Amino acid sequence: MGGMCLDAWVGLLREEAGREPGLVGVGERLAGRVVEPGSLRPYLHFSRGGYTRNLVYRDARLEVLINCWDSGAVSPVHDHDGQECWFSIQSGTFVLENYALLSGGLGPGPARLGPPVVVGPVGAGHVDFRCPEAPIHRVMVRQGPAISLHVYAGPVERCLVYDVRRQRCTARQLRYHSIFGRPLSRMDALPPVTRG
Numbered sequence: 001m002g003g004m005c006l007d008a009w010v011g012l013l014r015e016e017a018g019r020e021p022g023l024v025g026v027g028e029r030l031a032g033r034v035v036e037p038g039s040l041r042p043y044l045h046f047s048r049g050g051y052t053r054n055l056v057y058r059d060a061r062l063e064v065l066i067n068c069w070d071s072g073a074v075s076p077v078h079d080h081d082g083q084e085c086w087f088s089i090q091s092g093t094f095v096l097e098n099y100a101l102l103s104g105g106l107g108p109g110p111a112r113l114g115p116p117v118v119v120g121p122v123g124a125g126h127v128d129f130r131c132p133e134a135p136i137h138r139v140m141v142r143q144g145p146a147i148s149l150h151v152y153a154g155p156v157e158r159c160l161v162y163d164v165r166r167q168r169c170t171a172r173q174l175r176y177h178s179i180f181g182r183p184l185s186r187m188d189a190l191p192p193v194t195r196g
């Protein structure tokens with residue numbers, strides 16, 4: 001993927017996602033590489049103190065996002081709706097915390113997590129893989145602004161968000177900040193999108 005523009009990379013992913021066994025080995029191909037930076041430009045929308053989710057491509061078997069993170073931005077502790085998820089750092093530095101589920105936590109309600117396993121700081125070229133067997137993590141920006149490329153083996157429309165201290169989790173509907181390069185207002189951020 002080194003030097004490859006984002007559209008070309010999405011084209012390869014679409015081919016793989018359409019074949020059996022699907023997106024196997026994406027992590028190895030992403031590792032140590034970044035997308036040609038200029039091709040990210042339509043998807044770069046930053047929000048002060050937080051992060052934005054910007055949809056690049058979506059069909060029934062594949063979702064690609066560019067997330068833009070301000071310095072100090074932190075995601076909630078969350079899962080990925082049972083999907084496989086690759087998180088590729090394009091720029092900036094992150095610290096990742098992975099959590100084991102000790103009890104509950106498969107739906108809204110009580111959820112007990114183990115202590116976080118910390119990865120990082122890690123920077124451009126690092127790839128994190130979340131799978132249904134180890135889905136829960138938190139992502140923190142150490143040095144921003146930062147950009148990450150997300151590949152899901154199917155659209156993720158909702159997730160569980162975990163309150164570690166209170167040992168509970170709740171469902172959260174996910175929103176996009178922009179779709180195919182077009183920023184959304186709060187009012188039209190809800191509809192699911194299919195393209196291709």
Ligand SMILES: [Fe+2]
Nearest residue numbers: 078079080137
């Ligand atoms: Fe995540």
